[in-house]
Amino acid sequence: xxxxxxxxxxxxxxxxxxxxxxxxxxxxxxxxxxxxxxxxxxxxxxxxxxxxxxxxxxxxxxxxxxxxxxxxxxxxxxxxxxxxxxxxxxxxxxxxxxxxxxxxxxxxxxxxxxxxxxxxxxxxxxxxxxxxxxxxxxxxxxxxxxxxxxxxxxxxxxxxxxxxxxxxxxxxxxxxxxxxxxxxxxxxxxxxxxxxxxx
Amino acid sequence: xxxxxxxxxxxxxxxxxxxxxxxxxxxxxxxxxxxxxxxxxxxxxxxxxxxxxxxxxxxxxxxxxxxxxxxxxxxxxxxxxxxxxxxxxxxxxxxxxxxxxxxxxxxxxxxxxxxxxxxxxxxxxxxxxxxxxxxxxxxxxxxxxxxxxxxxxxxxxxxxxxxxxxxxxxxxxxxxxxxxxxxxxxxxxxxxxxxxxxx
DNA sequence: TGAATTCCTGCCCCAAAGTACAATGTGCTT
DNA sequence: AAGCACATTGTACTTTGGGGCAGGAATTCA
Numbered sequence: 330x331x332x333x334x335x336x337x338x339x340x341x342x343x344x345x346x347x348x349x350x351x352x353x354x355x356x357x358x359x360x361x362x363x364x365x366x367x368x369x370x371x372x373x374x375x376x377x378x379x380x381x382x383x384x385x386x387x388x389x390x391x392x393x394x395x396x397x398x399x400x401x402x403x404x405x406x407x408x409x410x411x412x413x414x415x416x417x418x419x420x421x422x423x424x425x426x427x428x429x430x431x432x433x434x435x436x437x438x439x440x441x442x443x444x445x446x447x448x449x450x451x452x453x454x455x456x457x458x459x460x461x462x463x464x465x466x467x468x469x470x471x472x473x474x475x476x477x478x479x480x481x482x483x484x485x486x487x488x489x490x491x492x493x494x495x496x497x498x499x500x501x502x503x504x505x506x507x508x509x510x511x512x513x514x515x516x517x518x519x520x521x522x523x524x525x526x527x528x
Numbered sequence: 529x530x531x532x533x534x535x536x537x538x539x540x541x542x543x544x545x546x547x548x549x550x551x552x553x554x555x556x557x558x559x560x561x562x563x564x565x566x567x568x569x570x571x572x573x574x575x576x577x578x579x580x581x582x583x584x585x586x587x588x589x590x591x592x593x594x595x596x597x598x599x600x601x602x603x604x605x606x607x608x609x610x611x612x613x614x615x616x617x618x619x620x621x622x623x624x625x626x627x628x629x630x631x632x633x634x635x636x637x638x639x640x641x642x643x644x645x646x647x648x649x650x651x652x653x654x655x656x657x658x659x660x661x662x663x664x665x666x667x668x669x670x671x672x673x674x675x676x677x678x679x680x681x682x683x684x685x686x687x688x689x690x691x692x693x694x695x696x697x698x699x700x701x702x703x704x705x706x707x708x709x710x711x712x713x714x715x716x717x718x719x720x721x722x723x724x725x726x727x
Numbered sequence: 728t729g730a731a732t733t734c735c736t737g738c739c740c741c742a743a744a745g746t747a748c749a750a751t752g753t754g755c756t757t
Numbered sequence: 758a759a760g761c762a763c764a765t766t767g768t769a770c771t772t773t774g775g776g777g778c779a780g781g782a783a784t785t786c787a
Contacts, residue, residue, distance in 0.1 A: 428635060432636030437631035438637050470763065486743075516745095520719055521682055521720075700775060701735075702735095704775070714774080735780100736779100738778090739778090743773080751767105753764085
């Protein structure tokens with residue numbers, strides 16, 4: 330895979346040259362990039378410019394890795410969703426950079442270490458909330474529904490117990506059952522779920 | 529990296545043996561797995577069992593790849609968020625399987641082709657939904673808004689701390705300020721408030 | 728320069744939430 | 758009669774959440 334660095338700096342950063350001595354450098358992309366590896370330096374680039382660049386490169390058949398001066402989660406998500414296959418810091422060390430083409434060639438994806446984990450955690454959380462969007466309180470028993478509704482109203486266990494005239498312990502028992510059935514972790518996620526259901 | 533296949537089938541599937549002739553096979557995990565590559569066959573495994581297995585393996589220092597009989601986006605997210613580094617179909621071809629350790633060794637992550645893209649697209653959409661609209665949180669400082677949004681997404685204090693790269697204690701400090709400003713008692717009511725703002 | 732925010736953090740404490748394990752009772756179905 | 762789902766409660770335990778008190782660091786503003 331041939332390496333192309335696209336940067337406003339007009340020159341290869343030292344680390345890049347060290348990693349890939351015979352890489353090409355340019356300020357913009359042109360022509361077919363089939364099976365090429367394009368490194369996009371996001372420094373001095375507006376969001377839209379970067380997005381457009383990614384789109385052009387992937388359309389031209391390239392594998393795209395974005396090098397950001399300020400790696401951030403939301404940024405990584407945006408960039409990868411637009412077709413980039415990798416996301417790293419511009420100052421990533423040469424020997425690390427060299428690993429990236431190897432990973433990509435084998436169908437892998439490369440993300441700034443740590444970013445991946447936190448990214449997936451967020452995804453999971455959002456996923457849990459939106460995918461269970463089936464509005465399903467129907468799997469709950471009458472009593473459980475009552476408890477769930479109250480939680481959705483922001484009530485504490487003690488308040489729920491008083492409202493339903495049962496023990497706090499019983500409220501907890503119902504909650505445990507509810508969490509299990511709706512596959513949520515705690516009352517916050519339950520509250521969110523309940524309120525989304527009565528849209 | 530030594531290969532361990534954990535499967536209920538009790539034997540190596542042909543493709544696995546073809547890919548890694550000298551791999552070990554077992555029905556369960558034991559001992560230190562430092563720097564080992566553990567392949568978890570998700571067939572015939574309950575969700576909880578799989579999760580527990582992943583946790584045990586990663587805790588023991590292993591790299592975990594989950595092989596699913598029915599690859600799905602939500603499943604992949606769950607599994608990766610729990611610490612797996614790869615996710616593939618159980619019937620993945622031998623030559624493709626062999627690429628995976630190479631990717632992992634170099635800090636990459638391996639996902640069933642196509643899964644990654646659609647996964648990130650969804651993440652982005654959800655991200656936009658939950659971060660774009662900030663309703664009547666105008667009295668909050670930037671940092672407080674960030675915390676509030678995450679609570680609205682159902683995050684725990686620990687998760688918020690990790691996401692924002694601060695201490696749990698700081699999260700609590702922000703929360704105390706938020707509760708005061710928005711006149712809510714706890715995170716449940718805050719979550720409700722936040723979500724009502726962006727309906 | 729000093730005052731005021733905002734952000735970050737530590738230690739300690741207490742209350743609330745949630746889990747594990749166990750048990751009782753009621754009513755309905757097979 | 759036996760089995761099952763549901764509701765209820767208990768004891769004891771671990772984990773989170775939240776707050777009081779105190780302080781450091783950075784920024785801005787008068």
